[in-house]
Amino acid sequence: xxxxxxxxxxxxxxxxxxxxxxxxxxxxxxxxxxxxxxxxxxxxxxxxxxxxxxxxxxxxxxxxxxxxxxxxxxxxxxxxxxxxxxxxxxxxxxxxxxxxxxxxxxxxxxxxxxxxxxxxxxxxxxxxxxxxxxxxxxxxxxxxxxxxxxxxxxxxxxxxxxxxxxxxxxxxxxxxxxxxxxxxxxxxxxxxxxxxxxxxxxxxxxxxxxxxxxxxxxxxxxxxxxxxxxxxxxxxxxxxxxxxxxxxxxxxxxxxxxxxxxxxxxxxxxxxxxxxxxxxxxxxxxxxxxxxxxxxxxxxxxxxxxxxxxxxxxxxxxxxxxxxxxxxxxxxxxxxxxxxxxxxxxxxxxxxxxxxxxxxxxxxxxxxxxxxxxxxxxxxxxxxxxxxxxxxxxxxxxxxxxxxxxxxxxxxxxxxxxxxxxxxxxxxxxxxxxxxxxxxxxxxxxxxxxxxxxxxxxxxxxxxxxxxxxxxxxxxxxxxxxxxxxxxxxxxxxxxxxxxxxxxxxxxxxxxxxxxxxxxxxxxxxxxxxxxxxxxxxxxxxxxxxxxxxxxxxxxxxxxxxxxxxxxxxxxxxxxxxxxxxxxxxxxxxxxxxxxx
Amino acid sequence: xxxxxxxxxxxxxxxxxxxxxxxxxxxxxxxxxxxxxxxxxxxxxxxxxxxxxxxxxxxxxxxxxxxxxxxxxxxxxxxxxxxxxxxxxxxxxxxxxxxxxxxxxxxxxxxxxxxxxxxxxxxxxxxxxxxxxxxxxxxxxxxxxxxxxxxxxxxxxxxxxxxxxxxxxxxxxxxxxxxxxxxxxxxxxxxxxxxxxxxxxxxxxxxxxxxxxxxxxxxxxxxxxxxxxxxxxxxxxxxxxxxxxxxxxxxxxxxxxxxxxxxxxxxxxxxxxxxxxxxxxxxxxxxxxxxxxxxxxxxxxxxxxxxxxxxxxxxxxxxxxxxxxxxxxxxxxxxxxxxxxxxxxxxxxxxx
Numbered sequence: 013x014x015x016x017x018x019x020x021x022x023x024x025x026x027x028x029x030x031x032x033x034x035x036x037x038x039x040x041x042x043x044x045x046x047x048x049x050x051x052x053x054x055x056x057x058x059x060x061x062x063x064x065x066x067x068x069x070x071x072x073x074x075x076x077x078x079x080x081x082x083x084x085x086x087x088x089x090x091x092x093x094x095x096x097x098x099x100x101x102x103x104x105x106x107x108x109x110x111x112x113x114x115x116x117x118x119x120x121x122x123x124x125x126x127x128x129x130x131x132x133x134x135x136x137x138x139x140x141x142x143x144x145x146x147x148x149x150x151x152x153x154x155x156x157x158x159x160x161x162x163x164x165x166x167x168x169x170x171x172x173x174x175x176x177x178x179x180x181x182x183x184x185x186x187x188x189x190x191x192x193x194x195x196x197x198x199x200x201x202x203x204x205x206x207x208x209x210x211x212x213x214x215x216x217x218x219x220x221x222x223x224x225x226x227x228x229x230x231x232x233x234x235x236x237x238x239x240x241x242x243x244x245x246x247x248x249x250x251x252x253x254x255x256x257x258x259x260x261x262x263x264x265x266x267x268x269x270x271x272x273x274x275x276x277x278x279x280x281x282x283x284x285x286x287x288x289x290x291x292x293x294x295x296x297x298x299x300x301x302x303x304x305x306x307x308x309x310x311x312x313x314x315x316x317x318x319x320x321x322x323x324x325x326x327x328x329x330x331x332x333x334x335x336x337x338x339x340x341x342x343x344x345x346x347x348x349x350x351x352x353x354x355x356x357x358x359x360x361x362x363x364x365x366x367x368x369x370x371x372x373x374x375x376x377x378x379x380x381x382x383x384x385x386x387x388x389x390x391x392x393x394x395x396x397x398x399x400x401x402x403x404x405x406x407x408x409x410x411x412x413x414x415x416x417x418x419x420x421x422x423x424x425x426x427x428x429x430x431x432x433x434x435x436x437x438x439x440x441x442x443x444x445x446x447x448x449x450x451x452x453x454x455x456x457x458x459x460x461x462x463x464x465x466x467x468x469x470x471x472x473x474x475x476x477x478x479x480x481x482x483x484x485x486x487x488x489x490x491x492x493x494x495x496x497x498x499x500x501x502x503x504x505x506x507x508x509x510x511x512x513x514x515x516x517x518x519x520x521x522x523x524x525x526x527x528x529x530x531x532x533x534x535x536x537x538x539x540x541x542x543x544x545x546x547x548x549x550x551x552x553x554x555x556x557x558x559x560x561x562x563x564x565x566x567x568x569x570x571x572x573x574x575x576x577x578x579x580x581x582x583x584x585x586x587x588x589x590x591x592x593x594x595x596x597x598x599x600x601x602x603x604x605x606x607x608x609x
Numbered sequence: 610x611x612x613x614x615x616x617x618x619x620x621x622x623x624x625x626x627x628x629x630x631x632x633x634x635x636x637x638x639x640x641x642x643x644x645x646x647x648x649x650x651x652x653x654x655x656x657x658x659x660x661x662x663x664x665x666x667x668x669x670x671x672x673x674x675x676x677x678x679x680x681x682x683x684x685x686x687x688x689x690x691x692x693x694x695x696x697x698x699x700x701x702x703x704x705x706x707x708x709x710x711x712x713x714x715x716x717x718x719x720x721x722x723x724x725x726x727x728x729x730x731x732x733x734x735x736x737x738x739x740x741x742x743x744x745x746x747x748x749x750x751x752x753x754x755x756x757x758x759x760x761x762x763x764x765x766x767x768x769x770x771x772x773x774x775x776x777x778x779x780x781x782x783x784x785x786x787x788x789x790x791x792x793x794x795x796x797x798x799x800x801x802x803x804x805x806x807x808x809x810x811x812x813x814x815x816x817x818x819x820x821x822x823x824x825x826x827x828x829x830x831x832x833x834x835x836x837x838x839x840x841x842x843x844x845x846x847x848x849x850x851x852x853x854x855x856x857x858x859x860x861x862x863x864x865x866x867x868x869x870x871x872x873x874x875x876x877x878x879x880x881x882x883x884x885x886x887x888x889x890x891x892x893x894x895x896x897x898x899x900x901x902x903x904x905x906x907x908x909x910x911x912x913x914x915x916x917x918x919x920x921x922x923x924x925x926x927x928x929x930x931x932x933x934x935x936x937x938x939x940x941x942x943x944x945x946x947x948x949x950x951x952x953x954x955x956x957x958x959x960x961x
Contacts, residue, residue: 086618449612457616512840513800514645514828519653522633524620543620560844571620580611583645583828 013534013554015564018505021439024592026551027569028500030093033080035413036062037596040077040093041501045453047100048494055100057110062596064134064180064412065159067172070098071482072163074260074291074407082498085547086523086571089462091496092485099490101172107179112141112600114184119143121426124205126193129157130408131399132211133180134415138599139422140183147205148185151192152243155181158213158400159408161239162261164268165478196367196395207394207422210381211415214400216363220256220356224314230321231314234261234357241268241477248273250352254324255279256311259289262357266303269355271477278349279305280324283338284331297481301470312346314354323350362401380404387431388418396421419599427602435602438595443588444502445579451589453502455576457522458495465489499574503592506565508556510586513563517578517587518542523571526578531557531564541568614639626663635660637687642677645832647799647825647840648747652684654802655716655745658809659686662857670706670715674699674728677754678720678747678825697728700735703742704927710937711928714813715742721762722752725780729761736789736818739926743812743819746782747799749827750838757830764910768835781907782822783917787900792920793819794899795853796912798843799826807855807882808916814855815919816877817926824912837910848906850891851915854883874921884916893918 016023026032030040039058046055059066063073073094081090121144125132128150136146154160156173181187193199199208217233225231230250234257240246249272255262258281266277279298281288284307288295299305309326316322328347332340364381367373374382374391381390383397390397398414400406421431444452466483467473473481485493518526524543531537537552538545545552545568555565579587595601615636623631635656640649659669666688673679675696682691690713694702703717724732724746735744750763759767762782763775786794793815797805805823812819824843826832832839837846857880872884872893884893892898899918906913927933938946 086621456613457618459617512645512828512832513844514647514826514840515650515653515800515802516645519649520615520640522616522618524623543623546622560841573616573618575613575616577611577613577615581644581649583643583832 013531013537013552015508015556016551016553018553021437021594023551023553024439024441024503025437025594027503027572028592028594029080029082030077030091031501031594033076034062035076035410036416037594038062038077039501039594041497041499042593043100044091044093044096044494044497045499047096047490048454052100052103053105053107053110056104056107059097059100061598062416063409064137064415065130065176065408066097067101067176068159068168069408070094070096070101071172072159072168073097073409076409082500082571082573083496086498086573087461092462092465092493095465095482095485096490096493099485102484111179112137112183114140115143117143118145121145121206122147122204123207123209123422124149124199124203125209125211126199127151127157127210127212127399127401128155128177128187128189129211129213129399129411130159131401131411131415131418132157132209133177134412135209135211135398135419135422136185137180137183138416138419140180140185142423142600144426146185148181148187149191149193150187150189153189155187155189157211158215158235161242162235162264164238164241164264166267166271166473166481167264169478169480192366194366196364196373197371200371200392200395205394206426207396209418209422210364210390210395210397210401211399211411212362212364212401214360214362214405216361217356218359218361220311220358222311222313224316227314227316228319228321230352231354232356234265234355235360237355238264238268241272246272250274252276252351253278253353253355254349254351255355255357257281257357257359258295258305259357259359260291260294261360262355263290263294263298265355265357266298267301268477269353270301270303271474274353277303278351279303280309280311280326280349281305281307282310282329284308284333286333286336287338300467309347315348321352321354323348324354360405362404364401384432386417386434387421388414389421389425389431394425416598420597420602423599423602435597437597440593440595441503441505441590442593443590444576445588449580451502451576453499453589453591454495455499455502455574455589457498457573457575460492460495462496463489463493500572501592502574502576502589504567504572504574504578505588505590506553506555506567507586507588508558508565510584511555511558511565512584512586513558513560514583516581516583520577520581522575522577523573525568525570525572527566528558528563529566537566538568541566543568545570611639626660628663628665630660630663632656632660635666635686637682637684640681640684642680643829645828646677647749647823647828648678648681649684650799650802651718651745651747651805651823651825652681654799654805654809655718656685657802657806658813661806662810662813664714664813668713670713672699672703672706672715672717674719674723675754676720676723676752677827678718679723681747682718697723697726697731699723700728700731700740700744704735704738704740707740707742707927708931708933710939711741711933711935712937715740716813717742717744719744719746721746721748721750721760721782725761725782729780733785733789736786736791736820739790739792739817739930741817741926741928743809743815743821745809746820746822747825748782748822748838749825749831750836751827751831753827753830757827764837767837768833770830770833781903782820783903784900784907786820787896787903787918791820791918792817793916794918795819795821795916796824796914797821798824798847798912798914800840800844801847801914804849804852804914807853810855810857811853811876811882811916814876814878814880843912846911848911848913849915850886850888850902850913851893851917852885852887853916854885856881856883874919882916882919884919887915894921896920
């Protein structure tokens with residue numbers, strides 16, 4: 013193999029699995045260390061820089077970081093990254109002085125954001141401090157978008173939303189509530205906006221057009237129903253409820269039903285559990301509340317009698333599954349489930365009835381706008397898309413990242429620069445060596461198991477719909493959980509020319525990551541290391557030839573616990589523990605500013 | 610030394626031996642030697658060898674004297690028996706322990722100071738008596754614990770860290786053992802685990818005294834320019850004459866060996882050592898030839914490494930020579946070990 017070029021920022025970035033997996037590249041190990049030191053405010057601000065809504069995301073993020081976490085490969089459970097974020101948010105001091113401020117003198121550019129969801133709010137958050145005037149159009153009386161209407165208050169309390177949205181709006185955004193945009197043409201022509209950002213989400217729930225669908229008024233579309241619940245328009249539901257679909261929306265629907273009078277709630281799944289779309293923890297929370305999840309049942313028709321819903325007919329299915337794929341399906345016959353209400357939670361899509369044809373904004377054959385994957389620019393140069401509106405439903409953290417990228421594009425567009433030319437990411441490294449054997453981070457591996465977040469009791473929590481179920485970590489539990497983080501951002505950095513091949517690092521490495529060997533192809537190296545490197549998704553580091561024997565040092569990054577013992581046992585400091593800081597460019601990092609000096 | 614202990618966490622797919630144990634379970638406490646010490650690599654090789662032999666930790670006895678090398682018995686196989694003796698007196702303790710229980714596996718770890726200066730009188734008699742043990746000399750040419758004075762194995766012309774040049778001739782433990790009739794004599798290098806691990810395994814299984822002289826650089830006091838026992842010098846003057854592959858009992862020989870270059874030697878327990886001659890003229894079973902070969906190479910400043918000499922014939926070890934009891938003393942009933950006054954009187958009667 014060629015020697016690894018660690019000067020490229022992606023190499024060390026990938027080692028920090030959580031940060032690499034996070035769409036917004038939140039510097040997770042850094043904020044976990046700050047929490048460990050009791051610096052909650054600073055931890056909150058590190059979060060806010062990349063993900064903008066730490067309090068919200070600390071409760072409801074889809075947490076792609078956690079399945080990626082290295083700890084999950086060493087023992088079973090990853091670090092509770094998401095809930096630690098909430099610890100930072102819950103314990104922060106007043107941060108008003110630390111927030112970015114919008115300058116008094118504006119730069120003369122006006123931006124319209126459509127929809128007050130996470131994508132638009134992120135655009136506003138990034139552009140307001142640069143002197144832009146940002147107008148946000150929101151169809152409802154409150155901002156937040158799907159975070160407000162689709163996530164029940166027992167998971168995400170309104171005051172958390174209000175506070176974090178407030179930080180952005182209070183910078184001076186012109187938030188126009190109850191102002192749905194009815195015509196894109198009108199917006200383009202009538203008001204003078206230099207750029208328009210469409211962050212209107214994916215507000216259209218998918219239909220299930222089976223016989224009997226429209227014969228009663230007790231069949232509901234999940235996201236519309238959740239919206240009605242959020243605004244208090246729906247306050248009751250029947251005793252027996254069937255939820256169709258097993259995504260995260262289905263989990264919110266079944267748990268909301270239990271709080272609106274339902275006693276018997278079943279989530280009906282077409283396929284076996286391994287094919288569910290819902291996150292494992294959301295399934296667990298629902299099952300903990302005694303929701304039954306019924307697998308292998310495909311909906312066939314709605315059964316009504318004189319306009320009253322009686323139940324639903326399903327086909328019971330049986331599958332053959334090989335290597336995670338369904339190879340055969342058998343129908344075992346029909347089966348009837350009685351119910352009072354059916355909630356359809358089988359997906360959602362974006363919809364733009366308010367964007368006219370023929371204004372230069374092109375849609376593809378599925379009626380989805382053509383949007384560039386890097387710049388988020390549409391075929392109409394001054395119109396940008398982001399969040400669920402761009403590529404269909406994802407989740408909040410993706411919307412935030414779309415917002416960041418769109419803000420960069422909008423800034424470049426306003427400067428008349430090529431929007432496709434993006435600033436590269438960067439990496440800085442600095443040694444953590446403090447003395448002979450001391451490091452400026454806690455390098456000792458702590459074997460403590462993942463801590464559980466305490467919940468409100470199973471009786472208490474159903475008394476009102478807005479009782480937040482999760483209580484957040486206690487100080488004691490948080491103090492233990494932070495010690496589980498392996499500090500993957502404190503990198504093992506190797507200087508081949510200093511190595512005397514004494515094997516000390518290899519002998520001390522607790523997880524057998526290191527090998528000195530003759531260079532070979534990657535598959536050969538992977539098979540013959542001290543411990544075989546079977547996880548192909550994790551990089552091998554290969555050094556330059558070593559001075560004495562021209563062999564190479566190979567490190568399998570897979571299960572390195574970043575304990576620093578290789579560097580501690582190295583007599584020549586060929587290994588060093590260096591903290592990597594990945595620089596993720598945001599709009600404010602662009603060199604040219606439109607602000608008056 | 611380090612401030613933290615080696616974490617207990619291990620690679621999730623570490624292989625296990627026939628006892629179901631991973632290599633990590635053969636470790637001892639954390640080394641307090643200097644970072645980069647060759648001795649730590651020897652420790653790692655012993656761990657690897659014991660794990661590979663599926664040795665039960667409680668069947669291993671580790672013995673040592675005084676010195677950096679002698680500290681290392683604490684760093685491997687913590688579940689085994691151990692005795693850290695007075696300076697240079699480890700061979701006596703080993704002989705005593707061995708006399709009391711021949712069922713255990715004995716490994717002595719010593720250094721060039723402990724074995725070739727203060728303890729040389731002990732070492733030569735342990736070899737002469739053919740005590741059934743593996744005797745490892747971690748040889749770095751200096752007294753590390755007392756800050757780097759020349760030891761008895763320092764070569765003529767080697768330079769100390771402060772610049773003094775050694776003028777006394779060295780004692781070479783390999784030549785010494787050959788003259789004393791040792792039946793297993795090897796030399797290796799701490800930086801070559803591929804060579805050292807099978808040597809340790811064969812040495813542990815050899816019936817009789819097995820000596821391995823391991824060149825193990827002192828990274829603090831003898832790893833500089835001008836030293837003849839530094840990592841660099843050793844690598845440059847390293848001459849592998851004969852490699853040994855250890856094949857445990859009940860395992861097929863998996864490698865195809867070229868005819869004439871390989872020489873299988875059976876060990877007492879039925880396992881085998883396959884000697885691969887890298888120099889076709891060399892015969893490791895011929896003691897005199899081996900002595901001459903090593904001596905000639907040493908004159909040219911070359912360290913010959915590998916299994917230098919092995920006597921494949923069933924060597925007559927300590928217990929055979931002394932007609933001792935087969936059973937360990939701790940398994941013989943007290944009445945038999947100490948038959949009482951009447952038996953003593955009877956014995957004394959024979960001398961009256």
